[in-house]
Amino acid sequence: MTKYIIITGGVVSSIGKGITSASIGRILRTYGLKVGAIKIDPYLNWDSGTLNPYQHGEVFVTYDGMETDLDLGHYERFLDVELPGMSNITTGKVYQSVIDKERKGDFLGACVQIIPHITDEIKEMIRKIPESDDYDVVLVELGGTVGDIESQPFLEALRQLRNEEGHENLMFVHVTFVPYLGAAGEFKTKPTQHSTKELRSTGIIPDMIVCRSEKPITKSLKEKIANFCDVPEFAVINTPNATTIYEVPLIMEKENVGEYVNKRLNLNLTINPSNLDNWKKTVESIKKDSPEVTIGVIGKYIELEDSYISIKEALIHGAAANGIKVNVEFINSDVDSLDEKKLSKLNGILIPGGFGERGIEGKLEAVEYAIVNNIPIFGICLGMHMMVIQFARRNGLEKANSSEFGEKLKSPVIDMMEEQKKIKNMGGTMRLGAYECKISPDSLAKAAYKEDTVYERHRHRYEFNNDYKEKLTSHGLKLSGTSPDDFLIEIVELDDHPWFLGCQFHPEFKSRPDRPHPLFVSFVKAAYDTQYSKN
Template sequence: MERIFLTKYIIITGGVVSSIGKGITSASMGRILRSYGLNVVAIKIDPYLNWDSGTLNPYQHGEVFVTNDGMETDLDLGHYERFLDVELPGLSNITTGKVYKSVISKERKGEFLGACVQVIPHITDEIKRMIRNISDKREYDVALIELGGTVGDIESQPFLEALRQLRNEEGSDNVMFVHVTFIPYLNAAGEFKTKPTQHSTKELRSMGINPDVIVCRSQEPIDDGLKGKIAHFCDVDSKAVVNTPDAGTIYEVPLVLEENNIGKLIVDRINLDVIPDSSKLDSWRDIVKSLKIEEPEVTIGIVGKYVELEDAYISIRESLLHAAASIGVKANIKFVSSDVDELDEEVMKSLDGILIPGGFGERGVEGKLDAVEYAIVNKVPLFGICLGMHSIVIQFAKRNGYPDANSSEFNEKTEHPVIDMMEEQKKIKNMGGTMRLGSYDCKLVKGTKTYEAYGEEDISERHRHRFEFNNEFRQDLQDKGLIISGTSPDEFLVEIVELPDHPWAIGCQFHPEFKSRPNRPHPLFKSFLEAVHEHSKN
């Protein structure tokens, strides 16, 4: 089928070490191009065999980001959405599992006419099909494609080959490669070392791919001499060696890249019909300035069980920063482990606000319930998300006639399961087969703090859960004071609760952190930060 709109492709690979910042680099380039008025989509390729990110351990992979259409994806899609201010489709996360499952399904249907199915051409063709399928959904000017992992990884090789083929098929004027590497500094030698970058680039070139731009990550800035050396040995133009040293905030990276003229490099390399203009990022500069405010400061505790790895709560952290900046305060975020016998009283006293995030499983729940109790007794602003909402409901029930109240997720035999699984969900056997995944509509109740925060009655938010507020206890808990401020449009499912006689205590079943943007903080987070700031004055 003839393609009627030509999308340009920017492919981002990584070298030397993992977790080098390819996602932020990709998102930042997207932000620059968006500021020029271009329509941009971003794609993340994850070479692992999992079909999606839904069952991955947060300690190993960070948070699971959820798209509007209900796909559980890599956290980099969160960066893309926040920087580009777009809503990406679940198709934007391609995994080895998805590729192989699609190819095997086609083979079983006889679509290959008895051919011997091989990595080349069948797997590589499927990878290219998935990429083009995304870029063909709308008239995108540019598609950013980030390949996860590090060049040299065995599992990345089919994807590199497919991307090499994509360049040949689309034309070299329409596809460019950006290689992100790390420049280590050796204290013993007293100098930066470029050899790892040289070897990484050589590995990439051995796959038939010559990078057009090399983005050098480093702890401190590198000088022009080092850039020239990298350009010489890696066979790129000296102007195409870009340094991004560690920044005070990730939102500075688009500005750093633009200072290095990467926007012009991209426009010239793939012949984009725009004029690069640094002033188009002025509104982004204002955002960065507001994010770097130092006072007044408020302290917010994220009470969760994955706090050893902050990336497990990355969208929540960024949402707090967005909201704080929007009201002119600095958010000092403390990660408090709920997986303890007793919460540290001194730490809890230092908090101006408490946020209890989502999670799965019984571990750490008692600590979350203790945090709810502390917030109730001490009138500390309290925000519960997903399991955090469940914790608020359970603790409220314990205080109001149901001392053994619990969730059937943690105790299947509890006599008072104020949180329970819907009957139709009990039939699902596969992990990740949740029925409440992605965007669902919600109706707010006027006169509540939630309605005041949103300023509208009908909203839509993203979900990721299987357990719900149990309607068997709904009327009784309401009679005892619990405020239900948001429900599904048919009023059957409870979406949002508020505690009575409290300055600000809201629990929501959905995940509002997935929709927050640096230029558009989420209404609930903003309302929460306003309450936190007010509490900090007392």
């Protein structure tokens, strides 16, 4: 029977519920369990696809084409799994499903209410995950904080789920923040006490409290929290700020989290801490201080680094695989922010995906700088478009551009996909999810992947315009990755450059700390080798 671990949060948002959930899952996975994960987002949006990155960070795309919360990226990276899109539950999905059922007459004329119809739908969606795969444990993270109005139906559904599944099959983990007041010179536990009280008022009693803090808290503070929150002292877990998020499973395992979960859920596991040895080696490689390489990410959402969280993590993975440390510099792509002084400090340039015209000229300038100065450059989705446009402008098509940025262009080397032209709705209508890509021999991509065919995740409406294929290839642009029928261009390269590769897909979504993506490994190595050769 599938076991459930429900993770709630209190005090403040963005305290690390996702990392806590993923870390618990990583610990359980090293014990041989098959672990799945669910992220509940209480907003009314159907999915994350139309959310502004400034508000919610990056949009993570699953293999089956769902635009989801970024925490699914953390789950996939820590658990080394590919989660289905239904692992992201939103209020919008729940209410739409219930209304659709009501319109079909499924409720036989009943007055449709929050309880039982909405709560039953939430429980049904949660249970679909273990039904879809044979998971031993499913992690369920509830977004937001306890006390949020929009979270109340979910808390009630989770309370009911505990009663229906049984005490031995479901446990609650509450993540809180323990602030340190410099003026008083001490930590304060009152926010945790109030947050736990708020949770208990919904009928949910936490089995474990994870206390986030800037620095480690003392044993006496744990005792105080245990007494006031009515949990065993050994179930009060402290996760102070770590050097890297990948260190959190090691911190939690030192506090015997795996052993406690094993007993609480009657998992009957043979606990062997040495199972985390491989993970520990990965963490040590990520924490390496030298040698260093500096990669510039040229984007327009740099004020919130979570907008590019998967790219940043994939660069870290690629650097660790090469035995080096990567310094990621986020550079605003607005033209005024781009100057040679900033670019000259970079060993490599990465242009990520995105939408809209703002910041485009700055990205094109970055491509030009990389070409002229032989700096390794990696373009992802929109980044590939920038590479194609700038290459075209350098080779006889001075007005080259993308039809995303204007109509009636003279040289639309990037154009809207044919099947996208009749679509009116914005949400969930792009080319989404994993598609097959055929790799050409004697290419950077082939050297990196060491495979002839790969499957990568997409999120785009615009593509390389085949009307310009002959013109651009005649000037040296190599089309090294295509759809199986050779129609869609997936990867472009330049042979006479240290490392110039653009891809239409998003490889960052498949990178793992202990299984880094080949393109990121190759790119970071090229950036370091280029730096070494110059020195």
